[in-house]
Amino acid sequence: NAGVTQTPKFQVLKTGQSMTLQCAQDMNHEYMSWYRQDPGMGLRLIHYSVGAGITDQGEVPNGYNVSRSTTEDFPLRLLSAAPSQTSVYFCASRGPLAGIYNEQFFGPGTRLTVL
Amino acid sequence: RKEVEQDPGPFNVPEGATVAFNCTYSNSASQSFFWYRQDCRKEPKLLMSVYSSGNEDGRFTAQLNRASQYISLLIRDSKLSDSATYLCVVNKGGYQKVTFGTGTKLQVIP
Numbered sequence: 623n624a625g626v627t628q629t630p631k632f633q634v635l636k637t638g639q640s641m642t643l644q645c646a647q648d649m650n651h652e653y654m655s656w657y658r659q660d661p662g663m664g665l666r667l668i669h670y671s672v673g674a675g676i677t678d679q680g681e682v683p684n685g686y687n688v689s690r691s692t693t694e695d696f697p698l699r700l701l702s703a704a705p706s707q708t709s710v711y712f713c714a715s716r717g718p719l720a721g722i723y724n725e726q727f728f729g730p731g732t733r734l735t736v737l
Numbered sequence: 738r739k740e741v742e743q744d745p746g747p748f749n750v751p752e753g754a755t756v757a758f759n760c761t762y763s764n765s766a767s768q769s770f771f772w773y774r775q776d777c778r779k780e781p782k783l784l785m786s787v788y789s790s791g792n793e794d795g796r797f798t799a800q801l802n803r804a805s806q807y808i809s810l811l812i813r814d815s816k817l818s819d820s821a822t823y824l825c826v827v828n829k830g831g832y833q834k835v836t837f838g839t840g841t842k843l844q845v846i847p
Contacts, residue, residue, distance in 0.1 A: 665837040722769040728780035
């Protein structure tokens with residue numbers, strides 16, 4: 623099992639450009655999520671999905687879109703990049719909500735710089 | 738008050754020392770608790786869950802104090818490889834109700 627994979631590992635964008643961060647998992651997890659991590663802020667939830675076709679906003683959704691057409695894939699789209707979106711982005715997946723101690727598995731992260 | 742608070746450190750300890758971290762949480766209805774470990778420029782990984790009765794995994798001991806609303810992590814016989822940031826994670830129930838602390842940095846020195 624590859625677990626959670628993310629591409630690209632690094633990306634530099636100019637202000638106003640758009641791009642998609644890719645995330646895939648092979649654990650058949652229904653729940654997937656996107657976080658951003660900034661110094662001194664901890665991990666903050668951007669968007670999440672509880673299954674194919676179902677997505678919802680997290681704590682900091684502005685400027686980002688998601689879709690979930692399959693169980694495996696959960697891409698994150700930056701619509702018009704801004705310097706404030708410079709961050710490290712982590713995708714994660716976990717098992718059913720009923721298991722409150724279910725582990726979250728994280729991808730290796732994407733380091734994004736917006737100039 | 739932040740939902741989850743941790744001392745950012747760094748905690749600089751010699752090899753073989755015992756070190757303890759605390760994490761306080763604000764919501765008394767929180768359901769489950771975890772410690773994650775994050776190495777520099779890597780993804781967080783689950784270290785251990787924290788159960789009501791306390792639990793141990795080798796050199797690591799986790800405790801939960803619901804009355805005072807904090808969890809703790811004790812590391813005995815510190816190794817150089819324990820150097821990392823330790824994230825406190827609190828789940829209030831529901832997928833969007835998982836809150837991560839900002840982490841406590843541990844540096845174990847030879």
